[in-house]
Amino acid sequence: xxxxxxxxxxxxxxxxxxxxxxxxxxxxxxxxxxxxxxxxxxxxxxxxxxxxxxxxxxxxxxxxxxxxxxxxxxxxxxxxxxxxxxxxxxxxxxxxxxxxxxxxxxxxxxxxxxxxxxxxxxxxxxxxxxxxxxxxxxxxxxxxxxxxxxxxxxxxxxxxxxxxxxxxxxxxxxxxxxxxxxxxxxxxxxxxxxxxxxxxxxxxxxxxxxxxxxxxxxxxxxxxxxxxxxxxxxxxxxxxxxxxxxxxxxxxxxxxxxxxxxxx
Numbered sequence: 001x002x003x004x005x006x007x008x009x010x011x012x013x014x015x016x017x018x019x020x021x022x023x024x025x026x027x028x029x030x031x032x033x034x035x036x037x038x039x040x041x042x043x044x045x046x047x048x049x050x051x052x053x054x055x056x057x058x059x060x061x062x063x064x065x066x067x068x069x070x071x072x073x074x075x076x077x078x079x080x081x082x083x084x085x086x087x088x089x090x091x092x093x094x095x096x097x098x099x100x101x102x103x104x105x106x107x108x109x110x111x112x113x114x115x116x117x118x119x120x121x122x123x124x125x126x127x128x129x130x131x132x133x134x135x136x137x138x139x140x141x142x143x144x145x146x147x148x149x150x151x152x153x154x155x156x157x158x159x160x161x162x163x164x165x166x167x168x169x170x171x172x173x174x175x176x177x178x179x180x181x182x183x184x185x186x187x188x189x190x191x192x193x194x195x196x197x198x199x200x201x202x203x204x205x206x207x208x209x210x211x212x213x214x215x216x217x218x219x220x221x222x223x224x225x226x227x228x229x230x231x232x233x234x235x236x237x238x239x240x241x242x243x244x245x246x247x248x249x250x251x252x253x254x255x256x257x258x259x260x261x262x263x264x
Contacts, residue, residue, distance in 0.1 A: 001096065004227070005066050006264050007032035008252055009192065009234040011042045015242040018044035019057075024245075026061040028252040029260070033058065034232040035068040035095070037086055042069075047089040054093075066230040067097040067190055071136070074122065075103035075114025083118075084125045091129025097190050097230065098126065099134040099163040102142055112141050116154055123157040134163030134190040143172035145184030152187060162187045165234070166213050167194035167205050174200035178217045185225035192234045193218070193259065205236040208255035216262045231264055 008025030010018065010033060021044060025033055037045040045054065045068065058065060070086030073079035083100055090098050100122075102115045126133050135142060135152075142148045148162060162184060166177040173180075195211035197204040208215060233255045237243055243251070 001066060001230070004264070005032040005064075005230050006030065006256070006259060007034045007066050007230055007232040008256070009034040009036070009069065009232045010044050011036045011038070011069060012233065012235040012252060013242075013248060014042045014236070015240065016245055016248070020245060022057065022061045022063060024249040024252050026063055027249065028256045030233075030252075030256055031062065031064060032066045032230065033063040034099070034230070034234075035065050037068060037089075038071045039082060041071070047085050051089075051093055065093070065095050067099055067134070067232065068095050069099045071099070071101045073103040074100060074118050075111050079103065080118040080122060083122045087122065087126045087129050087131050087133070091126075091131050096130070097132050097134055097163075099136055099190055101136045101138045103139070111139070112151065115141075119155050119160065120157070123155070123160050126159050131159070132189050133160045135160060136163040136192070137165045137168045137172070139172060144169050144175045145180045145187070146175075147173065149184060149187070161189035163190040163192060164188045165192040165194055166215070166218055167196035167211075168192070170196050170198065170213075171201060171203065176214075178214050178221065181218065181221045182225075185222060185227060188222070188227060189229050191222065191227075191229065191231050193231050193255075193264075194234045194236070195255075203236075204238050205234075207235060207251035207258075208233065209258040210254075215259060215264075219263055231259075233259070
């Protein structure tokens with residue numbers, strides 16, 4: 001995989017089809033893609049389906065996958081089973097990173113206990129598959145990078161790292177990415193470049209350049225830290241209903257061009 005590939009995340013097309021997502025990401029200028037297999041949310045990739053058809057589809061759009069988002073509630077048996085299925089699928093396909101998250105919205109204590117009971121099994125499967133797990137900055141017990149560090153210590157696995165989300169950190173913790181990042185840069189395996197209009201609990205994630213995240217400084221911090229993993233652009237707008245398809249396409253194109261102008 002190239003150093004710091006810049007990918008478009010198909011979850012940016014949450015309410016649209018996989019083909020519409022791939023078409024828009026490719027048209028925006030991206031050469032890399034983060035796939036999505038999240039049950040009950042964005043089910044673009046069926047990990048039980050034929051991989052050959054997906055390979056042909058991605059090749060037809062000129063896109064190379066660098067990661068797959070396979071989020072499930074890892075505090076539950078069902079969530080663990082989905083996580084293992086995605087990890088095995090990614091290993092067989094040749095995708096090196098599986099992004100996921102701790103779980104639902106239970107209390108922090110319950111979520112952490114349930115998660116810690118399962119993450120070792122997922123890590124074992126990832127090791128067999130040659131895959132690294134990226135835990136997303138999301139929710140209460142991973143609200144920021146700094147808050148996440150003690151959890152990573154408890155997990156204690158070399159193949160379980162952070163998928164850093166530049167907007168989620170502000171949404172869930174109120175901290176700015178550029179203040180939080182330097183303290184956890186060495187634990188990051190994947191980055192979601194996501195914009196926010198600012199503030200805790202503000203669900204407004206527009207095109208890159210239409211918010212308050214200092215992406216130039218994010219790039220500098222991670223470059224100085226020696227980060228070589230993927231960057232993936234994720235747009236989630238104001239939630240459902242998603243904007244019209246042409247607006248999503250335009251937002252992806254703007255995001256790509258803005259980031260390229262910043263050296264990504």
